[in-house]
Amino acid sequence: MFAVHLMAFYFTKLKEDQIKKVDRFLYHMRLSDETLLDIMARFQAEMQKGLGKDTNPTASVKMLPTFVRAIPDGSENGEFLSLDLGGSKFRVLKVQVSEEGKRNVQMESQFYPTPNEIIRGNGTELFEYVADCLADFMKTKELMQKKLPLGLTFSFPCKQTKLEEGILLSWTKKFKARGVQGTDVVSSLTNAMKRHQDLDVDILALVNDTVGTMMTCAYDDPYCEVGVIIGTGTNACYMEDMSNIDLVEGDEGRMCVNTEWGAFGDDGALEDIRTEFDRELDLGSLNPGKQLFEKMISGLYLGELVRLILLKMAKAGLLFGGEKSSALHIKGKIETRHVAAMERYKEGLANTREILTDLGLEPSDADCIAVQHVCTIVSFRSANLCAAALAAILTRLRENKKLVRLRTTVGVDGTLYKIHPQYPKRLHKVVRKLVPNCDVRFLLSESGSTKGAAMVTAVASRLQAQRKQIDKVLALFRLTQEQLVGIRNKMRVEFEYGLKKDTHPLATVKMLPTYVCGMPDGTEKGKFLALDLGGTNFRVLLVKIRSGRRSVRMYNKIFAIPLEIMQGTGEELFDHIVQCIADFLDYMGLKGAQLPLGFTFSFPCRQASIDKGTLIEWTKGFKATDCEGEDVVDMLREAIKRRNEFDLDIVAVVNDTVGTMMTCGYEDSNCEVGLIAGTGSNMCYMEEMRNIELVEGDEGKMCINTEWGGFGDNGCLDDIHTQYDKEVDEGSLNPGKQRYEKMTSGMYLGEIVRQILIDLTKQGLLFRGQISERLRTRGIFETKFLSQIESDRLALLQVRRILQQLGLDSTCEDSIVVKEVCGAVSRRAAQLYGAGLAAIVEKRREDQGLEHMRITVGVDGTLYKLHPQSHIFAVIPASLFL
Ligand code: BG6
Ligand code: GLC
Ligand code: GLC
Numbered sequence: 001m002f003a004v005h006l007m008a009f010y011f012t013k014l015k016e017d018q019i020k021k022v023d024r025f026l027y028h029m030r031l032s033d034e035t036l037l038d039i040m041a042r043f044q045a046e047m048q049k050g051l052g053k054d055t056n057p058t059a060s061v062k063m064l065p066t067f068v069r070a071i072p073d074g075s076e077n078g079e080f081l082s083l084d085l086g087g088s089k090f091r092v093l094k095v096q097v098s099e100e101g102k103r104n105v106q107m108e109s110q111f112y113p114t115p116n117e118i119i120r121g122n123g124t125e126l127f128e129y130v131a132d133c134l135a136d137f138m139k140t141k142e143l144m145q146k147k148l149p150l151g152l153t154f155s156f157p158c159k160q161t162k163l164e165e166g167i168l169l170s171w172t173k174k175f176k177a178r179g180v181q182g183t184d185v186v187s188s189l190t191n192a193m194k195r196h197q198d199l200d201v202d203i204l205a206l207v208n209d210t211v212g213t214m215m216t217c218a219y220d221d222p223y224c225e226v227g228v229i230i231g232t233g234t235n236a237c238y239m240e241d242m243s244n245i246d247l248v249e250g251d252e253g254r255m256c257v258n259t260e261w262g263a264f265g266d267d268g269a270l271e272d273i274r275t276e277f278d279r280e281l282d283l284g285s286l287n288p289g290k291q292l293f294e295k296m297i298s299g300l301y302l303g304e305l306v307r308l309i310l311l312k313m314a315k316a317g318l319l320f321g322g323e324k325s326s327a328l329h330i331k332g333k334i335e336t337r338h339v340a341a342m343e344r345y346k347e348g349l350a351n352t353r354e355i356l357t358d359l360g361l362e363p364s365d366a367d368c369i370a371v372q373h374v375c376t377i378v379s380f381r382s383a384n385l386c387a388a389a390l391a392a393i394l395t396r397l398r399e400n401k402k403l404v405r406l407r408t409t410v411g412v413d414g415t416l417y418k419i420h421p422q423y424p425k426r427l428h429k430v431v432r433k434l435v436p437n438c439d440v441r442f443l444l445s446e447s448g449s450t451k452g453a454a455m456v457t458a459v460a461s462r463l464q465a466q467r468k469q470i471d472k473v474l475a476l477f478r479l480t481q482e483q484l485v486g487i488r489n490k491m492r493v494e495f496e497y498g499l500k501k502d503t504h505p506l507a508t509v510k511m512l513p514t515y516v517c518g519m520p521d522g523t524e525k526g527k528f529l530a531l532d533l534g535g536t537n538f539r540v541l542l543v544k545i546r547s548g549r550r551s552v553r554m555y556n557k558i559f560a561i562p563l564e565i566m567q568g569t570g571e572e573l574f575d576h577i578v579q580c581i582a583d584f585l586d587y588m589g590l591k592g593a594q595l596p597l598g599f600t601f602s603f604p605c606r607q608a609s610i611d612k613g614t615l616i617e618w619t620k621g622f623k624a625t626d627c628e629g630e631d632v633v634d635m636l637r638e639a640i641k642r643r644n645e646f647d648l649d650i651v652a653v654v655n656d657t658v659g660t661m662m663t664c665g666y667e668d669s670n671c672e673v674g675l676i677a678g679t680g681s682n683m684c685y686m687e688e689m690r691n692i693e694l695v696e697g698d699e700g701k702m703c704i705n706t707e708w709g710g711f712g713d714n715g716c717l718d719d720i721h722t723q724y725d726k727e728v729d730e731g732s733l734n735p736g737k738q739r740y741e742k743m744t745s746g747m748y749l750g751e752i753v754r755q756i757l758i759d760l761t762k763q764g765l766l767f768r769g770q771i772s773e774r775l776r777t778r779g780i781f782e783t784k785f786l787s788q789i790e791s792d793r794l795a796l797l798q799v800r801r802i803l804q805q806l807g808l809d810s811t812c813e814d815s816i817v818v819k820e821v822c823g824a825v826s827r828r829a830a831q832l833y834g835a836g837l838a839a840i841v842e843k844r845r846e847d848q849g850l851e852h853m854r855i856t857v858g859v860d861g862t863l864y865k866l867h868p869q870s871h872i873f874a875v876i877p878a879s880l881f882l
Contacts, residue, residue: 011365018369025313026377028275033433036388040434042269043392043500045258053246059264060340061259064628065248066211066237068456069164071218071225071812074103074459075768080200081138081148082450085130086155086175087209087738088232088299088415090114092137094148095454103219105451109880110137116174120286123180127192135196147200151457152357154185155209157260165462166206172232172262173300176286205453206458208258209413210237212449214743215456217411221443224409227256227452230386230423231414233291234298235592241400252796253812261389262294270296276309284331293389297382299437301415301507303334305378310334310371319367325360339375340420348372382416383423387430394438406438412451413445466765470817473756476722477824483720490716491839495706501693508713509706513695514684515610516660516703519665519672529595529648531577533561534602534620536658536679536746536862538577540584543598552666557584563621567733570626574639582645597648601632602656602680604707613653619709620680620747623733626849654695655705656860657684664858671856673840674703677833678861679783680738681745683708685840688847708743708836724755731778740836744829746863750781752825757818766814774807781806787866790822828869 021028024494031039049055052065075121082093093109112133118126136143145195156175158166166185171177180188186203193199207215214227214237215830225239234454237258243251270292281304282288283296297299313319315431327333334355341351352372356363363371390410398406417423445452479487497503498511541556565573566806585591603622605613614631618624627635633650640648654662661684672686684705690698711717717739728751729735729742742748755793760766767775785806789799799815810818837857845853 004105008295012491013139014366014866015369018366021318022370022373022377025318026275026309028273029377029381030383031273036384036391036430036434039270039273039385039388040392040395042262043261043389044396046264047392047396050259051244051246051257055613056247058267060263061261062157062159062169062455064157064159064208064258064260064262065245066208066256066258067248067537068207068211068215069253070811071222071239072215072452072455072459073222073811074219074292074460075099076219078453078461079145079146079148079456080454080457080461081134081150082153082211082453082457083130083134083150083152084155084209084448084453085114086153086173086233087229087448090130090133091448091450092134093450093454093501094137094143095451097458105219105447105454105476107447107451108141109450110140112136113702114375117393118177119174120176121178123177123183123188124192126177126180128195130189131192131196131199134193134201134835135199138199147202149204149457149461150201151205151207151450151453151460152186152189152203153207153212153453153623155229155235157258158185158208158507160206163205163456164203170287170290171407172287172291172294173298174286185785204464205456207449207453207456207877208237209449210235210258211256211293212452213411213445214238214256215452216413216445216447216449217409217443217452219451219455221409221441222412223407223441224411224443225397226390226408226410227449228386228390228410228412228417229414229449230298230382230412230417230427231263231617232298232300234294234386234414234416235260236390236393237713238397240396244400246690252799252816259389259393262291262298262744264293265387266290266292274425277305278358281305293385297385299336299414301816302336302339302382303414304332305796306332306339306371307331307373309378309766313370313374319370320356320361320363323362328361329358334528336416337419339379340669342372342375342417342702343379344421344802346880354792355392356505360832371874376422379420380426383426384430387427387434390427390431391434394435394440398435398438400445402557409441409443409734411443411445413448418444426760445714467644469763469765470760470820473760474820474824476724479720479828479831484831486718487720487832487835488838488842491708491711491836492843494708494711494716495839495843498706499691499693499704504694508710509618509708510604510710511692512604512606512655512705512707514703514705516654516658516662517700519662519669519686524878527583528651529597530600531581531597532602532659533677534593534600534622534680535576538580540581542584542588542590557587565624566621568625570624570630570635571639573624574629574635575642577636578643578852581640581648582643585646592646594647596651599633599636599650599653600659601653602676602682604705604710605653605655607633607653608650610654617734619734619736619741620740620745621733621879655682655684657682657705659701660860661685661703663860664856668856668858670854671846671858673837673855673857674865675743675833675837675859677829677858677859677864679745679747679863681709681741681833681861683836684841684842688746691847705760706840709738709745711836712739712743724752724759727755727835728752740832744832746783746786746861749825749829750783751778753786753818753821754778756821756825760817761819766817767808771810783862784828786822787863789819790826790867809852827864 047060050061077097080095082095084091090112091109093107096106098104118129118396130595157169160166163185167181168185186206210227210229218224227234237256238304239254240257242253277718314324338355349368351367384410494509497507498509525545528543530543532539537556537558538561539556544553606617607613612631615627633653657674657676664671676682676686684703686701687704689700728748761771788802796815799808799819803810
């Protein structure tokens, strides 16, 4: 009994002594919590530096954009090839990503050796070798006939400007092939593959191993947004907000950033914690002065660090009785797997003895305990450093999301992490200590980074296919210069048809004389009532004009017109209008006043004088019965009579375009055109009397209400009329009518967008293929939403919020597509306005025989007013020069 106690005491004492000795010797390698927090803060600053446009060039931590924008959503599928080059093993794989919505991935793979003469020889030969291995793999797996997309996991720092390109910044770890640095790896491999004529492979993605790992893990856990490699090398990537990535345009959504944290400290930022062993190891490496953080952490270097320490301790007489073996002098003799074996919980000491003996040493019990402790200190430091940098990333993620607590998953891979018995536990513990406000799950990537690379490739290949489909749809809305000139010319022809007596009856652009012959000259004065019916709002106004000072004062009130009245009987409609006038007069304290009234009636009317207007037909959202073919002035008079409360003298009925032109003409005598881009679309202009065959007399000018909304009703725009326009037309109150208006005005643009979205969803390109009830609802895309969504200044998140308000649950990608669709539809509208205006401006210039003409266009309407003008309507002036 006593002997046993004595032995135990002896061993405990022995252990304590050895540990103290090593602790003292490696004092500098033991990092306190305080130091780790300090390193974490330094790394946070480094990340910021790498992300900034100005600071990036001198930053040691490169923070490389990867062009991977989303984690897998489970919809990925297909068959892919994958290459994995740069880790401890080189593999070629075939990956089959689930079909029929089942999340399962099958892989077949083959390892190939990477002899030093290949990885440190000539670059061209390296890529030829890789291509040869791929060809060999495809032959053995009988894949030669298939054209498969390939994802390349290439675990070195690459500068990317797109997913399928990567300029090697520098070799790291064991690789050092000549002539590759500064060149695009994807094209080098593509070129090398050309030697195999039977190989038909499209490299769709280049990903770093960290990215592959993150994606692999994210396939199983959607919270995964960080990927860490602790293997031959070390590195991490994470999902960063696009708005923080200066090097890539756009502020929308997120993108994975490959930190290349291995280079942390290359600018001297870690000199205070580097030891003499780190410096010695660096000097003997393939890339002195580079990857200094990596050299304190990763598998390629840990064994060597231990060897250098043991050698120094032996020299100092602290180990092996001062004896050194020749093997201990040889670089690389101790590897990470040895360090891992020596740190095994139970067999560790025995392993240590065996390993040391193999090195030609004769270790005592005390030596074994000491050496084991050296390993612990070295690998613990590694885990600590990794934890500090990872903690910085997690903090950044939490702050980006403005969360008090972050719940997230870190995908991890790498030989050191996988084979070292204590490493994961230590790493996790320290991370949790450093960021107590993050709930972190660590997920080991069971299938390496290739599964993730295949996901990226799957997404890329799906996106490529989807892009093609989306582009095909959007292309329908892109009008070429040639097409626009064609449209302008056709519009000109229609103008002539409308003006000529013979062709007028059949003309689709009606060119209605308005009996407005002059522009305001500033002498007008008095008090008028005005009605404004036919736009977004129905308004009653009181207008006070004072001559001389050219001052106009207006008081107005907006009234609603319920749908059942818009589409009820004519009597009901006009009774309602008169009711509103009565309310207004009451409100203004003008009950019983007898005032002249101007009626802005924004529908096509045939006029025989300024105060007579026969409604030709309703447009837009109106469909009241018994009005078409009737004089709307009479109808209004009768309704006033029916009410028998006040008397009003209706002096004029004008179209809104005419009203707009006159309003602008009051301020600018060059204004001879009035344009409405609102609920409806229309234009009026001053025409020479001699050109107006429908009205007698050749002197002077008269305003013509073109009613260009009907342009195309004879089929002349069929070549640009898309299936979506057809659907909108069919669902409207006036099918077959107002084709041009339906491609240009606020009442219809949102509907076109909705039709496109429905179709894209049907094609599985949006909203995960699910057509929601909301999307089926007519009219959800009001002009204001369209304008907002399309606004350049709007971040994607805001677009998403608007879509959410509309009841459409969208992903980031969905929002991008929706925004593109809105953009395409409104851009076409603006182009069409431009073509139409170009037609009138050119006509006026020619009619007047002018070389150069100055003209002002008065514009109004909700679409014009709400739309981010600089963007879309900037097209209009440009297209005047068609
Ligand atoms: C208004 C005019 O500003 O614009 C109306 O006063 C016109 O007369 C309207 O109908 C057209 O725009 P929207 O977008 O309201 O149809
Ligand atoms: C090196 C490479 C890096 C890679 C890491 C892990 O640090 O530079 O790109 O991710 O090793 O393999
Ligand atoms: C419709 C009407 C037209 C009006 C335009 C703008 O096209 O037919 O008269 O000017 O809308 O409101």
